[in-house]
Amino acid sequence: MARESFAIGGLRVRPGQAKSVDLPIARLVTGGDVSLPVRVVHGIEPGPAVWLDAAVHGDEVVGVEVIRQVLASVSPRTLRGTLVAVPVVNVLGFMTGDRYLPDRRDLNRSFPGSARGSLASRIAHLLMTEVVGRCDVGIDLHTGSDRRDNLPQIRADLDDPETRRLAEAFGAPVMLHARLRDGSLRQAARDAGAIALLYEGGEALRLEEAPIVAGVAGVLRVLAALGMLDDAPAPEVASATSRSSGWVRSRGEGILHLEVALGDQVVAGQRLGRVADAFSTRGRLVRADRAGLVIGLARAPIVHAGDAVAHIAELLDEPAAPGRLLRRPPEPTC
Secondary structure, eight states, X not given: OOOOOEEETTEEEOTTEEEEEEEEEEEOTTXXXXXXXXXXXXXXXXXXXXXXXXXXXXXXXXXXXXXXXXXXXXXXXXXXXXXXXXXXXXXXXXXXXXXXXXXXXXXXXXXXXXXXXXXXXXXXXXXXXXXXXXXXXXXXXEEEOSSEEEEEEEEEOTTSHHHHHHHHHHOOSEEEEOXXXXXXXXXXXXXXXXXXXXXXEEETTOOOHHHHHHHHHHHHHHXXXXXSSSOOOOOSSOOEEESEEEEXXXXXOEEEEEOOOTTOEEOTTOEEEEEEOTTOSSOEEEEOSSOEEEEEEEOOSEXXXXXXXXXXXXXXXXXXXXXXXXXXXXXXXX
């Protein structure tokens, strides 16, 4: 018996086809239309339906490139199941490099949304009804915010066996058991009966090779774990697991001089860097408040008292390789 077509936005994608569809969002004051771009890869053979989304925050571009490379790696002739890709969810924010929508709402606090609500609520509702509601599993791709840089990591409900299996298959350096946030896509997806993984990696408004490579390989490994692909790149190390993390904050104002890198393992009390003002000869030291793995760092050079400096995840198990879990490619020389 032939597999059925995949219906979305009034379009039907036949088995063995890949098609793009634009889902209408709103009309600009100039009279032009704004739409949500979606790419559907509908395999010939049956399998699960998986969505990928990025740029829910308009300044997070790493996930857009991850999805582009994943789409270039899969074919509707060999894929089992259906892949639904939404590389840019916050289209208006993406066009201006802004995290938020024009009304300053955070789209990732607006789910599941409403067809008659605010602009953010309408976009959330559109994504839920046309994409998430048609899928079994999803991967929501993000980067650090507010000039923060994140080690590639998976955040998910690790108490759910199937969610944990897919988080392990992703193969990021670390996976965090993360609570659900009200209004988030991950919470709305769970309430709709879907499994959702949240990937974090890199920094806003920057295309960095390491989190892109980790993201592409991780997505392909999840698709393989679901039986949609025959093979995928092997992970470099087994994922470390964390159920608790926290930010170390500056106790003073000045210029931040970090002495640790993403992926470094630290012990409680270890020196992470210092904050010095323009006249200081030594500055105020910043020390780790717990042992664990550095999974996030501030990239803004100027900090004030209370500003987040380093995000440390406490580990439940020892990583397969000691020391730094992910090394960035060397910076190009002049």
